[in-house]
Amino acid sequence: MGGGALPVEGRRVCSVSELTAAIQRVIEGSFPAVLVRGEVSRLTRHASGHLYFTVKDAKAALSAVLWRSTAARLRRLPEEGGEYIFQGHLSVYPPRGGYQLVVRALRPAGEGALALEFVRRKEEWAARGWFDAARKRPLPPLPRHIGVVTSPTAAAWQDVRKVLAVRPAWLRITLAPAVVQGAEAPESIARALRGLAAVAPDVILLVRGGGSMEDLWCFNDERVVRAILDAPAPVITGIGHEIDLTLADLAADLRAATPSNAAERCCPDRAALAARVAGPERLRQLAFGAVASARERLAGVERRLLRTVPRERDRWCHAQARATQGVIAAYARRLRRLRGVHDGLAGRLLRQDPRRQLRLRRQRLQLAQSRLQQVPVRLRRMRHHYRAAALRMRQQAPRLVVRQGRLRDLQTALHRQAMRRVHACRQRWLAADRTLRALDPHRVLERGYVMVRREEDGRLVTRAIEVGRGDALGLRFVDGSLSVVVR
Structure with missing residues (x-):
């Protein structure tokens, strides 16, 4: 057979279309639903609205397509250089003979870690009692002053202003501007909430428009949650849309679906207030009812007074008697204390009598004079002792030199x-060291000798007669050991 011939006899030859169709059945049947994580590159938006791009990692790349109908219902579209987790299936495109990933859904690669962190924080802070219903403060029915925490350039602020414009004219609105996205947002929001304490609003709105989990992550920060719990007034949150839930919503006193809904729930509009106002007949009935209730309460107070006046009189007399006894006892204690002070002052005055002081000083002067008269005698005695000591020292000097x-x-x-x-000790040590070196078994082994021991009991063998056929011996050389058997 020649070098370029192919053995095709008896074998079926398929066309390119047939082979591609077979590959398509295998690939699409084996990968009907896959999750792929990778970076988007070579993103192209076709005039038809379809998105074509490549999903790659460090070692491989995969073609992908996002159909226009799918892109229309997604909240987020892929961006060049972004890392995402794609959900879809593999499809073969026969005209090019390649396969591609047909994307049905996607999410940023970091959202999975954010979701786990969200659950961890929610469980930990719930255990602390931050989300308990008992902590929720009631909203004022008709607030006069509303504080708003949001970005002054955000659409949420305009929505709130539009809703509050049809509320009662007495409303006062104070905007506490804050950054509501990014690394600086948590501290900015907490600072704005704390700053509203200076103007004392009746209720506070914390609002922001919709966004991804990363965009709204600042509302899951501990600083924001603590600031809501310590806010000077009840807090209503309107963050994102109905499906967006943050930890700030759980800590707030009331959660609204949107910023507009938060503004609607903080205060009723003018039409609702007008509907609440009753007609003249109803007001007259309410007034008569209030007067009747007041008369009943007044009669009850009168009856209680008639029952309690005698008891109060007896209690007052008893209290007056106890107070009189207390005053008498207090004056008696004060009199005893003054008597003690008087006795102490009398004793001090007796001790300070001039005649007694003069007598004591005269005695001290006489004692000092007698001591002064003894000074010359003591000086002569000390001079005699000094001369005797000097003489003894001169006599002892020669003996000290010797x-x-x-x-x-x-x-x-x-x-x-x-x-x-x-x-002598060093010489004995050197002789002992030479003797020890001469008797060292290792030195003996270095001269070619071998140490033989029995394997079974480790006993040292010194004579050939101690060894028999079949005995296992251990031979110790200077550089190691061997095991041998005598034949």
Whole structure:
């Protein structure tokens, strides 16, 4: 058979279309639903509205398509360079002979981690009681002052203003501007909520338009949640849309679906207030009912007074008697304390009598004079002792010189004896070291000898007669050991 011939006899030859169709059945049947994570590149929007792009990672790339009908219902479209998790299926495009990913849904790759962190924070803060219904404050039925925390350039602020424009004219609105997206947003929102305490609003609206989980993540920050809990007035949140839920919504006193809904729920409009106002007949009935209730309460108060006046009189008399006894006891204690002070002052005055003081000082002067008269006698005695001590010191000087010389001789002899002892000890140590080195088994092994032991009991073998056929021996060399069996 030639080098370029193919063995096709007896074998079926298929066309390109047939082979591609077979591959299409295998691929589309094996991967009807897949999740793929990768980075978007080469994004192209066709005039028909379809999006074509490539999903890639560090080692591979995959063609992908997002049909116009699918793109119309997605809240987020892929962006160049973004990393996403795509849901879809694999499809083969026969005209090009390639396969591609048909995308049905997508989400940013980081949303999965954000969702886990959201659940963790929600469980932890719920355990602290931050979301308990008991913490919720009631809303004022007719607020006069409303504080709004949002961005002054956001559409949410315009929605709130439009709704509050048809509310009662007495409403006062204070805007506390804040950043509502990004790394600076949590601290900015918390600072705005704290700043409203200076103007004391009746209710606070915390609002923002819709967005992705990353856009609204600042409302899941602990600083924002704590600021809502410590806010000076009840807080109504209107963040995103109905499907958007943040931890700030759970901590707020009331959650609204949208910013407009938050403005609607904080205060009724003028038509609702007009419907609440009753007619003249109803007002007259209410007035008569209020007067009748007041008369009944007044009669009840009168009856209680008639029952309680005698008891109150007896209680007052008893209290007056106890107070009188307390005053008498207090004056008696004060009199005893003053008597004690008087006795102390009398004793001090007696001790400070001039005649007594003069007598004491005269006694002290006489004692000092007698001591002064004894000073010359004590000086003569001390001079005699000093002269005797000086004489003894002059007599002991020659003997001290002799003893110093003897001490130096003894120090010299002691040093010589110590040096001889040290030299003798060093010589004995060197001789013992040489003997130990001579008896070292390792040195003996270095000279070619072998140490033989029995394997079964480890006993040292010194004679050939101690070894029999079949005995297992261990041979110790200078660089290792061997096990042998005697034949």
